[in-house]
Amino acid sequence: xxxxxxxxxxxxxxxxxAAQTAMPSTGATPFRDTxxxxxxxxxxxxxxxxxxxxxxxxxxxxxxxxxAMNQYHIPRVHHDFIIQSHVWSRTAAIYARYLEDKVAxxxxxxxxxxxxxxxxxxxxxxxxxxxxxxxxxxxxxxMPFVIDPSGRCAAEVQxxxxxxxxxxxxxxxxxxxxxxxxxxxxxxxxxxxxxxxxAELDAPASAVHPRPGIRP
Numbered sequence: 748x749x750x751x752x753x754x755x756x757x758x759x760x761x762x763x764x765a766a767q768t769a770m771p772s773t774g775a776t777p778f779r780d781t782x783x784x785x786x787x788x789x790x791x792x793x794x795x796x797x798x799x800x801x802x803x804x805x806x807x808x809x810x811x812x813x814x815a816m817n818q819y820h821i822p823r824v825h826h827d828f829i830i831q832s833h834v835w836s837r838t839a840a841i842y843a844r845y846l847e848d849k850v851a852x853x854x855x856x857x858x859x860x861x862x863x864x865x866x867x868x869x870x871x872x873x874x875x876x877x878x879x880x881x882x883x884x885x886x887x888x889x890m891p892f893v894i895d896p897s898g899r900c901a902a903e904v905q906x907x908x909x910x911x912x913x914x915x916x917x918x919x920x921x922x923x924x925x926x927x928x929x930x931x932x933x934x935x936x937x938x939x940x941x942x943x944x945x946a947e948l949d950a951p952a953s954a955v956h957p958r959p960g961i962r963p
Contacts, residue, residue, distance in 0.1 A: 797828035801836035806863035844900040926950035
């Protein structure tokens with residue numbers, strides 16, 4: 748009887764029913780619960796990204812992801828995933844979630860991008876506070892004395908982290924291109940466009956792209 752070697756990177760998910768692939772296979776994450784790895788309603792293909800605002804690689808990869816969204820006109824489903832050793836990223840994510848909930852998603856996205864751009868100058872909670880106190884009024888916003896008194900924003904950030912843990916996320920950024928038929932973990936950001944091309948080729952032709960956004 749002949750034996751065949753099946754690449755480790757191609758699996759069949761019992762939970763999602765979609766083909767699982769990594770591009771390239773090096774560093775592929777052994778995801779567990781992949782049932783949430785699918786595009787939002789109406790989208791043919793989407794990018795799911797788990798990021799940490801204190802992560803230097805996240806800051807470098809972010810412009811590439813944004814460019815891909817705009818070029819392919821596909822949405823991005825964003826999730827915070829806090830690295831435990833990082834000292835200020837959870838607070839920054841709470842600030843961003845406040846802006847998303849209370850002001851507008853695009854304002855929150857601008858805050859996140861500016862945090863990435865100024866990441867090297869933020870080394871502590873105090874540095875983050877000073878950055879936020881400058882950023883809010885310079886963007887027409889008043890920074891509350893207590894930004895999340897109810898803990899709602901913190902709970903939303905934690906919900907993202909819990910989701911990431913359930914999936915099996917191990918690092919940031921984790922970038923996954925998804926269609927209804929498959930998901931592709933992009934382990935090398937340089938292959939993001941190739942992953943989108945592959946997903947779009949296999950995606951149902953009837954699906955319609957929604958306007959690119961930050962959340963479904």
